[in-house]
Each structure stands twice: as C-alpha cells, then as structure tokens.
Amino acid sequence: xxxxxxxxxxxxxxxxxxxxxxxxxxxxxxxxxxxxxxxxxxxxxxxxxxxxxxxxxxxxxxxxxxxxxxxxxxxxxxxxxxxxxxxxxxxxxxxxxxxxxxxxxxxxxxxxxxxxxxxxxxxxxxxxxxxxxxxxx
Amino acid sequence: xxxxxxxxxxxxxxxxxxxxxxxxxxxxxxxxxxxxxxxxxxxxxxxxxxxxxxxxxxxxxxxxxxxxxxxxxxxxxxxxxxxxxxxxxxxxxxxxxxxxxxxxxxxxxxxxxxxxxxxxxxxxxxxxxxxxxxxxxxxxxxxxxxxxxxxxxxxxxxxxxxxxxxxxxxxxxxxxxxxxxxxxxxxxxxxxxxxxxxxxxxxxxxxxxxxxxxxxxxxxxxxxxxxxxxxxxx
Numbered sequence: 001x002x003x004x005x006x007x008x009x010x011x012x013x014x015x016x017x018x019x020x021x022x023x024x025x026x027x028x029x030x031x032x033x034x035x036x037x038x039x040x041x042x043x044x045x046x047x048x049x050x051x052x053x054x055x056x057x058x059x060x061x062x063x064x065x066x067x068x069x070x071x072x073x074x075x076x077x078x079x080x081x082x083x084x085x086x087x088x089x090x091x092x093x094x095x096x097x098x099x100x101x102x103x104x105x106x107x108x109x110x111x112x113x114x115x116x117x118x119x120x121x122x123x124x125x126x127x128x129x130x131x132x133x134x135x136x137x
Numbered sequence: 138x139x140x141x142x143x144x145x146x147x148x149x150x151x152x153x154x155x156x157x158x159x160x161x162x163x164x165x166x167x168x169x170x171x172x173x174x175x176x177x178x179x180x181x182x183x184x185x186x187x188x189x190x191x192x193x194x195x196x197x198x199x200x201x202x203x204x205x206x207x208x209x210x211x212x213x214x215x216x217x218x219x220x221x222x223x224x225x226x227x228x229x230x231x232x233x234x235x236x237x238x239x240x241x242x243x244x245x246x247x248x249x250x251x252x253x254x255x256x257x258x259x260x261x262x263x264x265x266x267x268x269x270x271x272x273x274x275x276x277x278x279x280x281x282x283x284x285x286x287x288x289x290x291x292x293x294x295x296x297x298x299x300x301x302x303x304x305x306x307x308x309x310x311x312x313x314x315x316x317x318x319x320x321x322x323x324x325x326x327x328x329x330x331x332x333x334x335x336x337x338x339x340x341x342x343x344x345x346x347x348x349x350x351x352x353x354x355x356x357x358x359x360x361x362x363x364x365x366x367x368x369x370x371x
Contacts, residue, residue: 010210012368020359021212027356028215032191034350035222039184046249049338061244064252068259080239087239088264103331104260108338109252 051114063114067106070095072121156207163201164208168298170194175218179225191218209300210368216357217298220308223353224287224294231283234258238268253338254347260332272332274325278318286314297369305369309361315354 013021050060061076071093080087095105109117171194177187195215201208233243244263251258257272265271270279290311296304326333326344334340339347 010212012210012213012364014363014365017363020363024356024360025212025215028212028219028353031350031353031356032215032219032222033188035219035226036178036184036188038347038350039178039181039226042250043182043246046246046253049253050245050249057241057245060249061241064245064248064259067252068248068262076241076244078241084239086263086266086268087244088261089266091261091264094261101329101331102260104256104335106336108336110338 049111050109051112051118054112054115055118059118060114063118066121067109067114067117069093070106160201160206160208163204163206164198167194167198167201167208170197171214171218175221175225178222179229181226181229209298212360213297213300216308216353216360217294219353220290220294220297220312220357223351224291227351228283228287231279234269235267235279235283238263254340254344255326255333256335256337257326257329257333259337273329278322278325282318286311286318290315300369302366302369305361305364305366308357312354312357312361316358319352319354 009015009018010021047057047060050064052060055063058076058078061078062074065074065076065087066072069088069091071091077087097103097105170190174187174189174191174194177183178191180187195211198208198214199211202211230247233240233247237243238247248259248262251260251262251270257275258270261271263269263271265276267276270276289307293304293307293311297308298304334344337343
C-alpha cells in the first residue's frame with residue numbers, strides 16, 4: 001500500500017509528479033557534472049590567469065598583496081608564523097572610497113597582467129636607481 | 138526501502154530473505170563506489186578522479202535495479218550524494234578561509250578566486266584579527282554556515298541515503314535552511330556590491346555562473362515534498 005502502484009515509475013514517484021521528478025533528476029545530474037568540472041579546473045585556470053608558471057605561487061601571492069593594499073613594498077611572508085598577527089593588520093595604504101558602502105580602487109587584473117605589472121615595476125625601480133645615486137651626490 | 142520483518146510462508150520462506158540479502162549486497166557494492174567518488178569530488182581538485190568512480194557506482198545500482206533487486210531510487214542517490222558534495226565543497230573553501238587563511242595555497246588560490254569573482258575574498262584580506270575574508274558580514278556567514286548548517290546538511294544526507302524517515306525529514310529542514318542561506322548571502326552581497334564586485338575580473342554574471350550549480354536545495358525541496366514518504370523507513 002505504500003509503494004507506487006504505477007508500473008515503470010521509480011519508487012516513491014507517483015504519476016502526477018513523474019515529469020517533475022524526471023526533470024529534477026536531470027537538473028541534479030547537470031549540477032553534479034558542472035561542480036566536478038568547476039572544482040577540477042578552478043585552481044589550474046586561476047594559477048594560469050594570474051601568471052603561473054612564469055610567476056611562482058609566492059610571487060603571485062606578493063603581487064596580489066601589492067594590488068590589494070596598493071603598496072609596492074609588500075611581500076608575502078612564507079612560511080607565515082603559525083600564531084602571528086594577521087598579515088594585513090594595521091595597514092594604511094589600501095585605496096578605498098570610504099563610506100557606508102566602501103568602494104575599492106585597485107586596478108582590474110586581466111589575463112596574466114600580473115606578469116606585466118611586475119615587469120613594469122622592476123623596470124621603474126631599475127630606472128629609479130641611477131636617479132637616486134645622482135640625487136645622493 | 139522498508140525493512141520490516143515479514144512472516145515466512147512455507148513455499149517461499151527463503152525467497153524474500155534471499156532477495157533482501159541480494160538487494161542489500163548490491164546496494165552496498167554500489168555505495169562503495171559512490172562514496173569513494175563522492176569523497177574525491179568533495180576535495181575540489183580531485184573531482185575528475187572521483188567522477189568516474191561515482192558513475193560506476195551509479196551504473197551498478199541501475200543494473201541491480203534492472204535485474205529486479207530492490208535498491209534505492211536513482212534520484213534519491215543523486216540527491217543525497219549531491220548534498221554531500223555541496224556541503225563538502227562549501228566547507229572546504231570556508232574552512233580554508235576560517236583556519237588556513239595564512240597558508241600560501243589559500244593566499245594564492247582563494248584570493249585569486251576573490252579577485253576574479255568575488256572581491257569579498259580579496260578586499261582587505263587577512264586584515265581582520267580573525268584573518269581571512271574581511272567583507273562586511275562574510276565572516277558571520279561563515280561561522281553560522283560552516284560548523285552548523287553544512288554539518289547538519291551532511292548528517293541529513295547520510296540519513297536520507299540510508300532511506301531513513303528522519304533523513305528525509307531533516308533534509309527538508311536543512312534544504313529550507315539552504316534557501317535562507319541563498320537569500321541572505323546574496324542580499325548581503327548586493328547591499329555591499331561595490332566591495333564584492335568593483336574591479337573584479339568577472340563580476341556578478343561571473344559569480345552567478347560559477348555558483349549557480351550549488352542550488353541543490355532548490356532542486357531537492359520539490360522532490361522531498363512530493364515523494365511518497367512511505368518509502369523511507371522509520
């Protein structure tokens with residue numbers, strides 16, 4: 001008395017809900033497949049977008065910090081001391097328009113832009129060095 | 138399936154027991170593959186390794202069903218294991234953010250994900266004393282969802298897969314929790330939309346395309362309310 005009396009329907013499914021259950025099952029399968037592929041490709045695609053293997057993970061970490069806090073002197077400490085303070089605690093360089101709904105002001109990072117950002121910065125620093133030597137005299 | 142004791146008849150005294158035992162073994166065999174696949178898929182990065190294992194388990198179950206054995210309905214299997222995977226994947230990301238926020242892998246992968254889809258995981262990251270995401274309200278959502286709601290969903294899914302009545306009931310409760318999560322979390326993101334989406338690589342549409350596949354509560358609820366609940370044993 002507790003089983004579906006309709007032949008050909010899955011256990012628990014009655015005729016009025018058969019079509020809905022069929023489409024729900026298909027939707028579940030699509031979600032499962034998508035989650036699997038998303039999960040598998042998230043890390044590799046993120047790594048490539050942000051400059052791996054040209055940049056190592058440590059360099060990517062440092063570059064992202066520089067963008068996040070708008071401070072070219074920031075470097076990722078690795079390994080970070082286990083019970084140390086929060087890495088960004090007390091920072092004063094991040095660019096935001098503050099208010100009840102803050103608006104961040106960092107630059108959008110395009111495909112492998114971090115490599116270009118890093119190279120430009122190194123070139124600027126290399127150019128700045130001779131100027132500093134001159135000004136020191 | 139209902140497992141209440143059945144009186145023996147002289148002519149078919151062993152046929153029901155045999156059928157029951159064969160069905161139980163077939164389901165168990167399928168579940169070993171399904172569970173192995175699910176555990177791997179729940180790790181995010183090993184998903185492609187787990188998927189074929191899961192499909193094999195599903196194929197074994199369907200084969201047993203076609204052979205006339207009494208096994209779990211396919212939709213129950215899919216729903217239960219998908220809730221497990223959903224809970225695992227969400228817990229994985231948020232566990233990293235709550236306790237592993239200063240590891241290199243987290244500071245690269247999670248903040249890169251944040252920069253690409255949801256700047257709540259990039260903006261002032263690791264500036265709060267708690268570490269991790271600093272977006273308004275985000276840590277509170279993590280604390281409420283990770284140790285409480287997702288653990289409850291996982292427990293309910295386990296009971297549901299065992300075809301227990303409490304499993305079906307608790308999956309209803311926790312899936313409605315899931316609806317509350319979706320509405321509240323998205324509302325918080327919308328109110329602080331500039332923090333979450335300004336200068337992000339793939340804002341809004343990118344976030345939705347990435348996260349839409351976590352809508353298992355919305356798919357589960359219509360099924361759970363319309364399934365004949367007698368198939369779930371007390």
